[in-house]
Amino acid sequence: MTVWDRPEPPTRPAPLDRERIVAAAIALADEGGLEAVSLRKVAARLDAGPMRLYGYISTKEELFDLMVDEVHAEILPEEQPGDWREALRTLAHGTRQAALRHEWLADLLGGRPTLGPNGLAVTEATLAALDGLADLDTVMRAVETVSAYFTGAIRREIANLRAERATGLSKHDWQRASGPHVMRMLATGRFPALAKVVHDGTEVDAEASFATGLDWVLDAVAAKLARPPA
Amino acid sequence: MTVWDRPEPPTRPAPLDRERIVAAAIALADEGGLEAVSLRKVAARLDAGPMRLYGYISTKEELFDLMVDEVHAEILPEEQPGDWREALRTLAHGTRQAALRHEWLADLLGGRPTLGPNGLAVTEATLAALDGLADLDTVMRAVETVSAYFTGAIRREIANLRAERATGLSKHDWQRASGPHVMRMLATGRFPALAKVVHDGTEVDAEASFATGLDWVLDAVAAKLARPPA
């Protein structure tokens, strides 16, 4: 035993906090999708044993909730928007952008109520932007309707994105590669309307499609806000 | 070769077929949620070893796709609806009812493109109901916007349902039980608009809320179908 081979003193465990744990989990999810997130791998990233995490998180589901809340911090707009329409549009597009940066968000969106501090802050900011424009029920209906739209739209967009990526082809060519089955189905003539869409449909930009649908919904909301129900 | 056109295996010792496998999986999911569905448990229900299933499905994700497609058969309306609005409304409410019967559907809705025969049939019926009312792109936008809405709305409704069930309380009391954390957050005064909603908000029927939002979106679609873009 010399100076040189004296064992390192027991490494004082690096301090851990939820923020670092969540950051590691998000990094893993960004790289390999949600199913690449395991408590063991998260812990390994932090040079810790798996059980170490349970001092900060009580379950894996809770970790997912924290991840979602962390992304909500990215979504929260920094400044007060001009009007309610701009506020809702910003929220929708912000959420979409976040989902494009973190595709796993699409798997979690709408899956559980968002009660984290950042999620609540986003909701607060949204409600504040609509405050006083109509009675409470109408405002809630407006927020929930718009949220439902962009939640569903984002999920579908990401789902299609993954499908296209899996076949490595554009949506227009998707039929030929992804589904010989689908092609055969279409060839049976049992789906004429569908066949027409696949055959004649133009390939539309995903963002434009999202924005258009959003504007429709916002138009509808505007009409109801202007004329609150009797 | 995809999920949908996998050939039936040699019918030699065939006490098993995809239909029975999918039925067993759906039964398990109805009873214990999606996470109660494991290939081993599905196989056990059919008095078979786990590996037996791989002759009929090649992966667990495929089984989920098949389950969703089976439910789409329940959604498919039996008769041609009167007008496009009725068609979309029926589709939305039918999907919602299916999700209330099979809550796990909420976890899968919008998560992957629906290319099964029943899913395609539903899409076909929907497109057929809108055929000729506007140019193809507008029709697609209409269908996708409505689908996005009810997909997101259903997911949120089921998510809230589960949260309420977990605390065993109504939505109005939910704050007190589910979230001492949330209560504390509200008490900080950082979320005045949110606090007002929690405090003054009336408890609304989930179905009515769904229907109202849907009608708003349908109104918006009607406006766009009447005046297709230049």
Next chain:
DNA sequence: ACTGTTGCGATACACCGTATCGGCAGAATA
């Protein structure tokens, strides 16, 4: 009846989330 072949499913593997509790570090005491 014997053999060759095929396809099925028991076994095995890597990995998961998390309950348990032995042992060690720091605190309290003598």
Next chain:
DNA sequence: TATTCTGCCGATACGGTGTATCGCAACAGT
């Protein structure tokens, strides 16, 4: 300072998962 006590951390363990592999039993062909 020496010793006992105490709390808590994390190694180990457990029951489960999805699925690859391949020995063997059962059929087909002669």
